[in-house]
Amino acid sequence: MSKFWALFNIDHQLLPVFAALAGNDYDNLRDVKWARYVPAGSPKIWFGGDRLVGLLSWLGARTDRTTEDTLTAAMALVPNIGQQARTEMQTEVQKAMLEYRLPSSSLLRFFSEGTVPPLPAEIWSWVPEWVRVSLARGDLGANILDYDILVHRRKFLRIQVECIDLQSSNLTSRPIRQVMYGLLLGQGGGEVEEVDRVGLDLVSVKVQPLVQGAAQRLRLDSLPRADRTVRLQVCLETLGVEEETLGGVPAHLRLPVAVTRYWLRRASPEPTLLKALLMVMVQGELIRRTGGTTGWQGVTSHNRQPLDGVVAHSFNQWQACLKDASQLNLLLCKPLPEPHYAWLYQGRLVHRRQKELQEKEPEEIVKDDQFRTLYRSLLEAVTQSDPGADWRAGGPEAQLGASMEHLHLNTEDEEEEELGGAEGLDQGSDRPRVTVRTRYRTKDRKDRSRNPDLGRKQEREGWG
Template sequence: MNQELLPLCAVLAGNDYGTPKDAETLLALLDVNTLGRGGGKGKGPNSRIEGLLLWLSSFSSPAEALEEVSRLMGDEGGRGKRGQKGGLSSQLLSGMQEYHITSPSSLARWFSGGKVAPGGHTSGLAQFPEWLSQAAAQGLLSPLVVDALVMRRVLLFPQVENSKLSSSHCSARTIRQGIYGVLQRGGQDNVGLGGSAQQRRGAGGAVQAQAIRVQENTSKGMRGDGGRRCHSGGGRGQGIHLPKQQGSSIERAAGEDSVHAPGSTDPISVEEYDRLELNIKKNQVEAHPPRTPICLDTLGQAPVAVRRNILLDVLEVRETSLSAVPLHLRLAVAVTSFWLRAAIPTPSQHHLQALVLGLVYGENNQPAATHYQYAVSQINWAAERSVWSRLYQQRARPGERRGLDIGVAHSFSQWQACLWSALCFNQLLLLPLPEPQLSWLFSGTLVHGLLRYLKGGGDAESLLAGGSLSGQLYSSLLDAVKNCSSKAHTSSSAAGRGRRGKGRGRRGRGGGGRGARGGGQGIEEINRFSLLMKEESSNDDW
């Protein structure tokens, strides 16, 4: 078909949520007159998009297709009057213009050859180190890192949690502070979080510098730039909307520049939007520079051992404690150890065992799960498959999910929050630890079922009986987590708890967190979602 007809297909299909209301009438006519004939005897009906493509393929040009639209809709004088206001064909033509690119897109080079646009003039990262801009353009950096670097503002999405407890992301705050600390370590030419607004200006930099000034004014008591409308996935499908920045505030901010200079001793903060009960809470989170000096400009040239030590230092784990763990599972084990110390309430032994059994299940579920080598003289693969089957049988069934323990869900959500932050940090440091296979790392239905089994009196050894490889993997992972969390790391853990405690102690209702300058409190955003809960006060756990 003529590719110029594809924008018309996109508008009719609602690809951009801008479909005219009368388009449904047209689609109903097409379903009767055209789409229903495509299936054939013994075949199901075509999908809407497939039917639209089949219908549009019969036209040689968009003009011919729009003429047919006018005819089907019964527009008087439709021929030659497609531009008349209010007509469906004119509305479709207007919507098609959104897909018209006046100049060659730099994205074409990326999708065709994996090449990044030269100069990065369209990117807010153009003024940052080349390696960082390249990694972001190639999708190797998480949105958390990019947002913190460019806007100094990040959004933390709620998970399945107990809304009466602190957000799950509170447990991983120390990890994110480590990320912000690395990002602020800019040099003289390329700046990080602490760079001046003048240095950040470049192609399109004026708008970016203005956004930075607005964020700084927010910390002085003004209303935050929210700027984005975000829908959290934590409640009953209700959107949580961040208010838009008022124009007057932008004008007031335009003449000010309160961004810290690289040589300033003032703490650098990042604005985090997190959950407080059923509201969105804005907090200024202070960056913690790594104890090992490292410059953002030359981070890509730093030895792997240095970058790995920075990550493990934030996770409060010694590399020697991970020596018996397979390489691709070391990050998960280090995160689990951190979670045991940071989560509130403190996870139980059964929580830990369920998570580790889930890791063993994931390893056995992979076709080539022989990456790790243990002193097993002869592997009985039939026994290993039996272990896999016994673990799988503990998975929570659909009918059993109604009795979800929200406290257990909250605890595992804290683990996922720690893992997510650690993955972001690992990506920023250019993967000093191998990334695990996330699809096999965690299964909610499995760990919930395993926890219920363990609490009911079952033991892990019974599930692993006969599987020498699975048994050794389970023991090594469990021992490594315990070694990482043992009293051998008292000094490091105490320092980490002290840093986290400063943030936690102020995260209750009315608390502002660290860096909540001016008013002394964080700003709790207006949220219509919470008003809906008054009618369902007995069912407000989500």
Template sequence: MGVQGLTTFVEGNRNFLQDLRFRDSRLVIDGSSLYYRLYFNHGLDRQHGGDYDAFACLLTRFLSALAACKIQPYVVLDGGIDPSDKKFPTLRSRLQSKIREADNLSRGRNGSVLPILTRHVFIHVLTQRGVPLVQCSAEADWEIACLARQWNCPVLTNDSDFYVFDLPGGYLPLQYFQWTNLNGKACQRYISSRFYTTNNLCRWFGGLDRELLHLCAVINGNDYGAPMEAETLLDLIDVGASGRGGGRGKGRASSSRIEGLLIWLSSFSSVAEALKEVSRLMCEGGGNKKGQKDELSSQLWAAMQEYNIKARSSLVHWFSGGKVAQRGNTCGLTQLPDCLSFAAAQGQLAPAVVDAWVMQRVLLMPQVENNRLASSHLSSKAIRQAIYGILLQGQDGTVHGRDGGARLAAESGRGSGGRGRGGRGQVHTSAWSKGQAASVQAQGTPICVEEYDRLDLSLKKNLVEAQPPRTPVLLSELSQAPVALRLGVLFEVLAVKESALEPVPPHQRVGVAVTGFWLREVTPTPPQPLVQALVLSMVYGEVSFNNQPGNSHQHAVPRMNWAAERQVLSALGGKR
């Protein structure tokens, strides 16, 4: 989420932010904001697939700085797409923007496209360091705010919505969090930062009711959009404010739309009074038909509830005992097998997998590549089809659509445009039941997942058929399936015979199989130097691991080869 223009407005007024020496406290961290900020603000490579080693070192330094100041971090990550579909138009627009930014980067220009494995490396380092983390079922903002309110501790993020949430422990904007320059004596280290609460802003506007701040954010527009009539209301507000005699804002110049809106709202004593005025304005000046004058007020009130954080946080249960307790009954994780639900909460199950399960929709992240060629995601299509098949198949082994899946199947059969055509903010619903989905499957129509991927420089929706592997494996029994069975399924999807991998050491077989799959599927065929570089990196990783003390398979390497391996390691290390 994010409120348009609010960050610029708050940071432009020195009365809203206070200096803080931060130490010896809990800290709730917006994980997505943190890894974006760390990667983009420290000169790491964006053009050549990701500088993950440098990123891991940077993150480790950040965590060490927190530890030196006795700050206990709790990291909360965004999950999949909001099942309500309220934010989908915004996500689709951002994806289109990232396609163009990736193209700019490929041509040596500027752009901010996160390398595709950054999130994975982020979670890996946090797990290694024992940092508590959780991946939410959908967007994490509301969960973060509820947790911080219950714990009375600050939030570290870069999201302007946290200028709206009423957090007693405050909000620490990432751009002011000076973790690279610790201060204080050794036993009392602290991080200099700037600190925000809604108190200062509301006081500046004459004791503004905090709920009116929520209304300001909704009228102005956030990532969930704004009601269609909100722009009409904004055009009328100046007239309405003059008609009321200006209220407390009389005589003050409005330096921005945010400030003008806050000045207008400060003339009301409550949200109810403000919404009543909204109805009057829309009725008199907005051309509303009789009986519709309260529609905008109702929409605004409903949207304001996204900023209501008085509920007890479900994440407290997770951080106190590892129990999955997700918000709402429609998050989808509650319907996953326990092992996968737990893996998703740990961040070990990618949000795209949850999206395929809950929404039957997946957004494929753009990468820096030659945009005159086909999307690089096409090379892994068969793997995704197998994943969709495993996720969506029933106990009888046939593929069943979930919610909208059967409708997608029917639409794919008759060439319809699919979901997302009902306008902004529409909640996706389907009249199809699982039984009807099975009926569609029985009639030979495939069950599909919506994929959004690049076609040249445009975002295109594709309906991709779910194809479970021939080897029987049920989602509900996946965690109990023998390792040999799971490997068999994996090698089947990668189209490689296990017998062909027998000469390869067991711990390298998956890597070799994936490399073979890539060489077969990728277009155009990779040049020989690229393949040689990949093999060389695998060799370097192996000999480097073999020569580390205490590794798990050093005993399997004959002693006569150790000296030779050390020479290879030294030579390769010198060429890095």
């Protein structure tokens, strides 16, 4: 700003005058021919710029005048206007000038010294210092330190574009959010009201924060000083992954692989696009390694075929899990390295790969050895069983089983389900819990009977 003042030889107090006179709020002010004040011999100015430079030059010639005098002199230049109208306009311009006065800011010390600006005491007085520093730096987003969660114990969930007949994608990742609520609110912090959808209706469900396992050893006010091993344990326990399982996975892919493993066990209906997801993840990683700078441009083409609704819903569930797990990882001060999100997935390519996999195996589609090696390591990490743990239960994630009861497939007799015999209701909803799942499973059986090859392929992939 000081260089700007010196360039045009104007007093800094005249900047609000310049801003008000240069604006487009008053037609009569635009009639002033400011361009005639551009100094002779000045270089050619961009179209319309002569008006601004002329105004600044005129102000520069009046540095010995007060703001009031300068404004009065400017009003005298307005043509074809009476004295009363001129006085009224000057009053309006004076009001407009107040909008352009720069208030003192606490951000100066933040950028020069790292001092965190004061936050409203009535909201943030109980929040630890490290949290406020992280919030100011953008290390923690407001979607994690949500005012509604901290004060009102309420969370409005973002709803993706998805099939209204299927359950909300946010249900799959609810246990992850419960752990996050537990870290934010502590033991006995009270239930959190989550606002989500059932069909096209917004419903609220009371969710209990979880403080168990390794999380019992952590406190919000001392999280950054806590042992990384403990913070990592909380993250892995929440996702139901053993650290050894991720040993062969590149560091920045461990979080998305752990999320994929979590999603694979809890998504409903059971997902069929695991291989497509991993293929795209590997493809993005290899492009990133080779110095790709244009993103996914050129890798995908417009998909003119309609999307498979069930596949799209599974993909939505995966994205919901990734979002919530990423936020939990940030709250835990990144015990797992952050992924390169821009290269992690590309929606259209995932759907295209899914269609291709109906006819071929991944190794038949991409024959690059580097691709195959990385793909197999990710697939093994996602699908291998933990020692002594069942595929859908046991291990650290068993502690979260109760909160996921509404996501498990009903095991009643399938013929009874088709007749609508099951009576279970989803939490916070008056809709039958089994309606969508029954339709999906009935369709699946019909598809297998009509296409035996499809049934054998699904069994070979582990989804029989």
